[in-house]
Amino acid sequence: MNARAVTLGLVSAALLATSCASRQAMKREAVVIAASANALDNDLGRLDSALDTVHRLRRVRVEGDRLSAERAARVSEATIAAWALDHDPLARARVEVFHGVREASDAIGDHAYGAIDYKLNVEEPVPGYAIDRHSLRTLVTQLLRLARPSSFKDEAKFFIEYGVQVGTASAEGIDEVARMANEHKRPPPPPPEDLPPGDPSVGDPPPEAAGPSEPDAPQPEREPTP
Amino acid sequence: MGNGPRLRRLLGSGAALLVAALALPACGGHLHRAGDAALSEAALASNDALDFEAGFRERDEAEGALLDRELSAARAQVDADRDAALIAILEDYGGRAAWSARLGERLAELTGEGMDADMAAFIERFGQGGKDLGDFQAAFRELERARDSYLARAVALDLDVQRAPPLECPGLDDPARSPELDGEFAAFTEACDAMGQLFARLGQGEGALGTLSARLAALHRSMDARAERGREPLSAYVNARASCRAIDDEDFVAVARCLDAELDGSLMRLDDTPALEAEQAAFVGLDLDSLGEGPGDPLRLRLLDEQVQAVERVLEYEASGRFTADGDPLEKPREIERSEALDEVALALAVSGTRATVKLDGKPRRYGVRGSELALVLELLSIERDGTRTIHQLAMHRLDLDYMRVEAMLRERQALLAAQTFLLDPGCAAMSVEDALVAEPGSEGAAGQCASYLRASLIEFAKAWTVGKARARESEVRSDALHEHEMRVRSTMALATRGIWMAAAIAELHRYNASGLRPETLATVVTNLAGFAVVAAGVFR
Numbered sequence: 111m112n113a114r115a116v117t118l119g120l121v122s123a124a125l126l127a128t129s130c131a132s133r134q135a136m137k138r139e140a141v142v143i144a145a146s147a148n149a150l151d152n153d154l155g156r157l158d159s160a161l162d163t164v165h166r167l168r169r170v171r172v173e174g175d176r177l178s179a180e181r182a183a184r185v186s187e188a189t190i191a192a193w194a195l196d197h198d199p200l201a202r203a204r205v206e207v208f209h210g211v212r213e214a215s216d217a218i219g220d221h222a223y224g225a226i227d228y229k230l231n232v233e234e235p236v237p238g239y240a241i242d243r244h245s246l247r248t249l250v251t252q253l254l255r256l257a258r259p260s261s262f263k264d265e266a267k268f269f270i271e272y273g274v275q276v277g278t279a280s281a282e283g284i285d286e287v288a289r290m291a292n293e294h295k296r297p298p299p300p301p302p303e304d305l306p307p308g309d310p311s312v313g314d315p316p317p318e319a320a321g322p323s324e325p326d327a328p329q330p331e332r333e334p335t336p
Numbered sequence: 337m338g339n340g341p342r343l344r345r346l347l348g349s350g351a352a353l354l355v356a357a358l359a360l361p362a363c364g365g366h367l368h369r370a371g372d373a374a375l376s377e378a379a380l381a382s383n384d385a386l387d388f389e390a391g392f393r394e395r396d397e398a399e400g401a402l403l404d405r406e407l408s409a410a411r412a413q414v415d416a417d418r419d420a421a422l423i424a425i426l427e428d429y430g431g432r433a434a435w436s437a438r439l440g441e442r443l444a445e446l447t448g449e450g451m452d453a454d455m456a457a458f459i460e461r462f463g464q465g466g467k468d469l470g471d472f473q474a475a476f477r478e479l480e481r482a483r484d485s486y487l488a489r490a491v492a493l494d495l496d497v498q499r500a501p502p503l504e505c506p507g508l509d510d511p512a513r514s515p516e517l518d519g520e521f522a523a524f525t526e527a528c529d530a531m532g533q534l535f536a537r538l539g540q541g542e543g544a545l546g547t548l549s550a551r552l553a554a555l556h557r558s559m560d561a562r563a564e565r566g567r568e569p570l571s572a573y574v575n576a577r578a579s580c581r582a583i584d585d586e587d588f589v590a591v592a593r594c595l596d597a598e599l600d601g602s603l604m605r606l607d608d609t610p611a612l613e614a615e616q617a618a619f620v621g622l623d624l625d626s627l628g629e630g631p632g633d634p635l636r637l638r639l640l641d642e643q644v645q646a647v648e649r650v651l652e653y654e655a656s657g658r659f660t661a662d663g664d665p666l667e668k669p670r671e672i673e674r675s676e677a678l679d680e681v682a683l684a685l686a687v688s689g690t691r692a693t694v695k696l697d698g699k700p701r702r703y704g705v706r707g708s709e710l711a712l713v714l715e716l717l718s719i720e721r722d723g724t725r726t727i728h729q730l731a732m733h734r735l736d737l738d739y740m741r742v743e744a745m746l747r748e749r750q751a752l753l754a755a756q757t758f759l760l761d762p763g764c765a766a767m768s769v770e771d772a773l774v775a776e777p778g779s780e781g782a783a784g785q786c787a788s789y790l791r792a793s794l795i796e797f798a799k800a801w802t803v804g805k806a807r808a809r810e811s812e813v814r815s816d817a818l819h820e821h822e823m824r825v826r827s828t829m830a831l832a833t834r835g836i837w838m839a840a841a842i843a844e845l846h847r848y849n850a851s852g853l854r855p856e857t858l859a860t861v862v863t864n865l866a867g868f869a870v871v872a873a874g875v876f877r
Contacts, residue, residue, distance in 0.1 A: 132366045132848075133366055136845065136848050136849070139841065139844075139845055143838060143842060143845065146834070146841075147838060150831065150835070150838065153831065154831065157827050157828075157831070161824065164820060165398070165399075168402055168406065168820075169402065171406075172402070172405050172406050172409045175406075175409035175410060175412070176405075176408075176409045176412065178413060178416075179409065179412035179413040179416040180412070180416075182416035182417070182419070183412070183415075183419065185420070186416065186419040186420055189423050189427070199774050200770055200773060200774050203773040203774055204426045204427070207426065207773060207790075207791060207794065208419075208422055208423065208426060210791070211422060211791070211794045211795050211797075211798045212418075212419065212422070212798060214798070215795060215798030215799045215801065215802045216802055218795075218802060218803060219799065219802025219803050219806060219807075220802075222747065222802075222803040222807075245382045245383075245385040245386055246382075246386060248382045249379055249382035249383055249386075249842075252375055252378050252379040252382060253379055253842075253845075255375055256372060256375045256376060256379065256845070256849075268369065272367065272855055275855035275856070275859075276855045276858045276859045276862065277859075279855060279856050279859030279860075280858075280859035280860075280862040280866075283859070283860070283862070283863030283867075284862070284863060284866050286863075287866045287867050287870050290870065291870045
């Protein structure tokens, strides 16, 4: 059993110990939010449906009004046409008076209210709320996936993968620690006697690294090797 | 690796430490799960994709196009009715019975009285009709003039909206309004009262005109009464600032708590001042109940504005780390600066129906706020404020359309009265429509005069549609569309509020899943522990 295996096992055990209530609470929260989103989706559907119904009823009414007005207008036109075909003075007077009265009343109606503003330009669109229901349904699905209880197999897989990731990531560091430990354990080679103290080849820092110093200044004593 | 056994022992010690370190926080901490984090991030993105702001653009455009078609169809119907009526009169082989019948019927619908009995009655009624129409137009012009004077004065004084709140009739006097506008406000109130009295006078009549006028008079009375009773809590809120400071100006917490209590009391009194039953009936009769106790209530709107502004400023203080109310605080005397800050904190505390908390540390000029909670409160309040404002505006526009309908009815009545000339003139009593048609207008004798009367009367009769009915129908169609719009805003306010809560919950969920102990972090801990163990072993060997 090597160091990596021991680490992996202990880390996995520790991780199991920490897997507790906070995640369960998160899953419960996800279920609640998913239910809320689903309810919102249902209500949006009802609102859309209600608005469509109102819109459809208004369109039906408009169409009815338009057809009724057109029918009445055709009847009137037919009567006027019949008068126009008749050449007696009464018919001519009827056609003339009809057109004259209509034009006069139209002209008066068009200019009757010019001076008074009743704030008629009020149909500017007010921002409403068009929710993309497809996104809402995707959201519900995602939340439910998040809230799904983990099986023993899933949990085991997660912890093994997590442990492997930790082990892999820490392996290099542990190897480095082991190398350092071995290096410190190896006794240093004895310094050659003909070399003066402070020779860079035996491990003293170069003058640049050690900072500025006087050339004739006495060198510090070397630390004892552990 | 000759150091293997020792290192394993060291690792054993490190791992034991690790277990202890992880077990200690136990339920408090959690491990980062990349899968959960990715899912919650996707959920966050899906939620962001729910475009609450952009919305219903297509529907709004469709509504606008539909309204155009409705107006066009309504006008076509009115024109067709007019043409059919004209043809029926011109084709009346029986003399003038068709005209008399149509005139009398419509006058009765409008005023409760049919055609006049004779010329004398006609002259008296025609004169009264002209006076009513003239009075209405003068009252409306006076209202507009008073509003313009108020605005001009406010601009000249360089007053902001809070000190010069918009005027509406019937409306609300704001306690924060500048006293320098007292004169202009009094003139506007007087013009409003005059309009209300005119409606009351017209409401004594019968028919559609009398019914609508009576309802508008009742609405004026009820909104005045509601504003009168609602003014007390609003004024109490303004006065609370001074009285609370008088307790102990040095004790920040005591003052803020006093303001909080006072404002809570004011809010409760405001909620406890519903419209009276009789007043409520006026709102309902005109389908304008949203102006009563509903979301379009001006008192409610005023209060929501205060709350939103207060929370915004508190958040601003929090972000800047200092009091920044109304301009540069460094240029203000310290006492004024502090007083303003106290007001803001107290208002934020008074936000009702939320869980927002403001922590006071008891030291003057310092306090702490949970920014995220207040930001949520701000979003919720903003939705309510914006929706309330929209509903209020829609309701006031519908009230304007009711004013327009009254004028349209007055004009229609006047045109119908004038159309009686040919029928009531003694000189034309024996003349049928056919005879008057073939006679030359303006020619010598009674026939020529009657021919002129006939044509003028027919024009007046047709005018009853184009200046009266057409305009009244336009008002109804627009009002219906605005009413539907209001219903849409009400629904969407509720949906948006739910969306805000949901977004906050999803953000919280994501914060949880995005955090947690990551494998690489734990690997670093393991390596460091191993390193410490090696060093420790070296030191204590």
